[in-house]
Amino acid sequence: MVMAEIKNKNQAYLDMDDKYVNPVLARSARIVAERASGSYIYDMNGDAYLDLGTGIAVNSVGHCHPKVVAAAKAQLDLLMHTSVTVHHQRYIELAKKLVEIAPSKKLDSVFLTNSGAEAVEGAIKMARYVTGRPVVINFRGSFHGRTIFTTALTTSKLYYREKYEPLPGSIYTVPFPYAYRSHFRNDPDKCVEETFKEIEVLFHQFVHPDQVACFIVEPIQGEGGYVIPPNGFLPRLRKLADKHGIMLIIDEVQTGFARTGKMFAIEHEGVEPDIMLMAKAMAGGLPLAGFISKSEHSHKWPAGRHGSTFGGNPVSCAAALATIGVIEEEKLCERAHKTGEMMMKRLREFAKGKDYIGEIRGRGLMIGIEFNDKDGNPSKELCDKVAERSLEQKMIVLTCGVGGQVIRLIPPLNISDADAEKALEILEKSMKF
Numbered sequence: 046m047v048m049a050e051i052k053n054k055n056q057a058y059l060d061m062d063d064k065y066v067n068p069v070l071a072r073s074a075r076i077v078a079e080r081a082s083g084s085y086i087y088d089m090n091g092d093a094y095l096d097l098g099t100g101i102a103v104n105s106v107g108h109c110h111p112k113v114v115a116a117a118k119a120q121l122d123l124l125m126h127t128s129v130t131v132h133h134q135r136y137i138e139l140a141k142k143l144v145e146i147a148p149s150k151k152l153d154s155v156f157l158t159n160s161g162a163e164a165v166e167g168a169i170k171m172a173r174y175v176t177g178r179p180v181v182i183n184f185r186g187s188f189h190g191r192t193i194f195t196t197a198l199t200t201s202k203l204y205y206r207e208k209y210e211p212l213p214g215s216i217y218t219v220p221f222p223y224a225y226r227s228h229f230r231n232d233p234d235k236c237v238e239e240t241f242k243e244i245e246v247l248f249h250q251f252v253h254p255d256q257v258a259c260f261i262v263e264p265i266q267g268e269g270g271y272v273i274p275p276n277g278f279l280p281r282l283r284k285l286a287d288k289h290g291i292m293l294i295i296d297e298v299q300t301g302f303a304r305t306g307k308m309f310a311i312e313h314e315g316v317e318p319d320i321m322l323m324a325k326a327m328a329g330g331l332p333l334a335g336f337i338s339k340s341e342h343s344h345k346w347p348a349g350r351h352g353s354t355f356g357g358n359p360v361s362c363a364a365a366l367a368t369i370g371v372i373e374e375e376k377l378c379e380r381a382h383k384t385g386e387m388m389m390k391r392l393r394e395f396a397k398g399k400d401y402i403g404e405i406r407g408r409g410l411m412i413g414i415e416f417n418d419k420d421g422n423p424s425k426e427l428c429d430k431v432a433e434r435s436l437e438q439k440m441i442v443l444t445c446g447v448g449g450q451v452i453r454l455i456p457p458l459n460i461s462d463a464d465a466e467k468a469l470e471i472l473e474k475s476m477k478f
């Protein structure tokens with residue numbers, strides 16, 4: 046009787062959601078979260094779900110980390126909002142900290158925003174303003190957000206763009222070196238070569254490089270399928286950008302803050318961005334994003350040419366300082382690397398002899414499992430089945446990929462060994478076909 050009442054409470058909220066919330070807001074699981082802690086979300090029935098989705102790579106230090114919560118609570122009592130009326134202490138402290146942990150000493154100038162898409166927009170505005178050039182080059186399969194300009198930059202799935210035309214122009218899209226789904230599955234260098242040939246065609250027949258403000262690229266494609274570009278691609282892109290005076294914008298919205306086993310994924314490549322975008326995991330669950338650039342560029346962007354009412358909110362900044370503190374204290378780069386290696390090793394072992402598991406790839410705790418149908422084409426069907434079966438066993442996993450064919454594993458970076466083990470057991474059960 047009591048259980049039935051609780052279940053009714055859960056269902057009652059879903060019914061209200063169906064009635065009052067704009068249906069465009071798709072959720073992966075029909076679970077109404079009441080609270081969350083560490084690696085678990087608790088629904089209104091009191092049921093616990095092991096969370097391998099972390100609000101799309103946001104709750105990287107675990108849900109409601111006590112140090113992040115304490116920092117946000119303390120800040121609430123002191124100062125909640127200033128916008129651009131005055132300076133505030135936490136913004137300045139966070140900017141200093143971000144400069145300290147940035148992947149290059151030259152990245153020394155910070156601008157804070159509310160969301161990843163807003164960070165992309167600001168960075169593009171800055172690149173255009175500073176270079177005096179209009180054109181942006183992006184990559185096939187990329188995801189950069191849902192505002193109109195970032196929709197135009199997003200090509201990971203048709204449904205992000207369909208019926209939103211006309212989209213902003215002066216954007217040229219070239220192939221991303223996705224070796225597994227290219228003609229060069231076993232020759233990633235050739236796949237990289239193809240990308241640069243396409244860029245040459247672009248420069249020769251479509252747009253002169255002296256009109257190009259920036260390249261924008263994810264160091265590992267997220268929504269596009271957890272695709273790691275072959276070695277050498279990003280360094281070569283950096284060289285090409287330098288040759289033509291083009292800025293290189295690295296989108297670390299999903300990959301940043303220890304997710305891949307380094308503070309930022311670009312550190313795996315030894316490449317220096319001109320502008321680096323950050324969001325998601327930055328404030329441990331509170332909304333905060335931004336970009337870091339070189340002061341030699343940002344000092345050519347005069348005061349007042351860009352701004353934000355809520356960007357760099359004091360409570361979010363306090364939470365971000367605490368989150369970065371937790372990443373350092375709990376050594377989460379090392380932990381992500383170690384747990385990620387363990388999980389990938391075991392998954393690869395499981396995948397042996399199973400043709401429907403095409404590839405297991407990842408860095409740190411950003412792991413993708415790509416599924417094939419019997420003809421070797423991307424299989425959304427199998428992928429959805431795995432997500433569905435996992436949910437039945439009370440574990441949340443998300444999917445991604447241009448065909449919806451990739452399971453993405455993005456657990457909290459401090460997931461316990463026991464929970465990582467439990468996650469693997471649930472996955473193995475769910476991936477038997």
Ligand SMILES: Cc1ncc(COP(=O)(O)O)c(C=O)c1O
Nearest residue numbers: 160161162188189190267298299
């Ligand atoms: C790589 C990347 N860039 C930008 C965005 C947009 O961020 P937001 O949803 O905070 O606007 C996302 C969101 O998933 C992303 O993964």
